[in-house]
Amino acid sequence: MLTQSRETVFGTVREDSNNYSSQNENKMHGKTNLLKRISLEKLMDLKVDYAFKQLFGNEKNKAITVVFLNAILQRTGRKRITDISFSNTDVGGEYYKDKKSSLDLLVLTKDNEWINVEIQFANKYDMVKRSLFYWSRLYDNSLKEGMRYQQLRSVIAINIVNFNLFSQTDLLHTSYHLYEDEEQFKLTDVMEFHFIEMPKLIKDWKANNLDPWNDVLARWLMMLGMVDSRNGEIYNDIYRELEVIAMNDDSLREAFENWEELSMTQEQRLAYESRLKQILDDESFKQSMKSLEEEAAKKEQMALKKEQEASKKAQEASKKAQEASRVEQKAQKRMQDAETKEQVTERRMEKTAHKLLVKGMDMAFVADATGLSMERIAEIKDEIEM
Numbered sequence: 001m002l003t004q005s006r007e008t009v010f011g012t013v014r015e016d017s018n019n020y021s022s023q024n025e026n027k028m029h030g031k032t033n034l035l036k037r038i039s040l041e042k043l044m045d046l047k048v049d050y051a052f053k054q055l056f057g058n059e060k061n062k063a064i065t066v067v068f069l070n071a072i073l074q075r076t077g078r079k080r081i082t083d084i085s086f087s088n089t090d091v092g093g094e095y096y097k098d099k100k101s102s103l104d105l106l107v108l109t110k111d112n113e114w115i116n117v118e119i120q121f122a123n124k125y126d127m128v129k130r131s132l133f134y135w136s137r138l139y140d141n142s143l144k145e146g147m148r149y150q151q152l153r154s155v156i157a158i159n160i161v162n163f164n165l166f167s168q169t170d171l172l173h174t175s176y177h178l179y180e181d182e183e184q185f186k187l188t189d190v191m192e193f194h195f196i197e198m199p200k201l202i203k204d205w206k207a208n209n210l211d212p213w214n215d216v217l218a219r220w221l222m223m224l225g226m227v228d229s230r231n232g233e234i235y236n237d238i239y240r241e242l243e244v245i246a247m248n249d250d251s252l253r254e255a256f257e258n259w260e261e262l263s264m265t266q267e268q269r270l271a272y273e274s275r276l277k278q279i280l281d282d283e284s285f286k287q288s289m290k291s292l293e294e295e296a297a298k299k300e301q302m303a304l305k306k307e308q309e310a311s312k313k314a315q316e317a318s319k320k321a322q323e324a325s326r327v328e329q330k331a332q333k334r335m336q337d338a339e340t341k342e343q344v345t346e347r348r349m350e351k352t353a354h355k356l357l358v359k360g361m362d363m364a365f366v367a368d369a370t371g372l373s374m375e376r377i378a379e380i381k382d383e384i385e386m
Contacts, residue, residue, distance in 0.1 A: 034239075034246055035260050037260060038264055042263055044259070044269075045122050045226045045276070047160070047162045048279065049104050051262065054268060054272075058258075064254055066081050066084055067251040069081055069115060070216075072196070074216075076177075084109050085108050090282075104118050112154075113153060114155050116158065119159075119160045120159070120161045120163075121279050127165060127195070131195075132193075138155045139191075157193045159195045159196065160198065165321040175192065190367060202235075212242065220255075221242070221244060222238050223255065226238045327369050349370040353370045354383075356386065363381065
């Protein structure tokens with residue numbers, strides 16, 4: 001059973017020696033700006049996979065990547081990472097007959113664990129199944145010929161998404177393992193999933209529910225969320241807070257410096273803008289297709305509704321016609337029954353008139369007694385005399 005870690009609060013990694021909040025007021029004066037050469041508006045959005053990979057997947061930035069990963073993994077109590085090596089991010093394709101897919105960030109820790117970090121700007125995939133798929137590929141690939149199963153490496157999947165994924169929780173960071181259904185003990189450490197939802201981070205920030213002064217992961221995620229290229233928004237208040245914190249956090253300050261350099265490099269900038277345009281175009285196309293599908297579905301529903309209404313009216317008209325037919329048939333039957341009854345009565349009276357005339361009764365008396373006309377009485381009398 002794949003279940004969420006039983007922690008119920010936002011996992012925090014706290015510094016051992018620095019109390020940033022007590023130094024905040026003193027450091028606000030005479031501080032050096034983090035960004036020395038470009039404005040906030042020129043910074044790349046780190047939630048775009050290209051920018052994320054350039055910053056955290058770069059060998060020269062290994063130290064900040066280790067800090068970032070430790071901040072995430074501290075939530076589940078895993079052993080602290082001391083060193084990583086970057087690996088080829090090509091794995092088997094996600095679709096049938098695909099040759100390969102490319103992961104965003106894949107590292108191997110000194111303790112021989114795979115860590116795959118996926119960052120998704122737009123919600124175009126089934127993220128849970130996608131993450132499970134990549135996990136299975138990496139886990140399977142770690143078994144080489146001649147190896148025993150016990151030599152399989154643990155695979156940790158970290159997913160950072162720029163959209164709301166789980167409606168069941170308000171937690172921005174959730175983690176999952178395999179647990180026994182009844183007693184909830186962990187089956188194995190080889191499988192671990194993390195999901196971080198960036199919109200919930202901004203929501204928590206605006207609600208004043210984050211503590212970046214003491215929570216290392218909060219400050220790194222706030223760095224990722226500071227630039228919102230989808231909505232053309234920059235969170236200056238987040239920047240100002242991180243700017244002060246970075247005076248005592250060397251890794252965060254180094255990350256800002258490398259982020260600034262990355263955003264200023266023309267070649268990198270062009271590649272980033274091309275990737276961002278592709279993502280936004282794909283997102284726009286997907287939204288347009290969704291709107292078209294919704295419009296088509298709406299029209300189809302309206303047509304179906306009209307068809308159902310027309311069918312209902314036809315059924316009602318048919319029902320009315322059938323009812324009218326039944327009424328007419330009943331009326332005809334009543335008329336036929338009445339005619340038959342009258343004919344029977346008339347024949348009986350004719351027989352009575354015949355008997356009376358044979359006995360010599362007067363024609364007027366017979367007509368009065370039977371109700372037959374004088375003409376009919378005369379005809380019956382003629383028949384007798386013939």
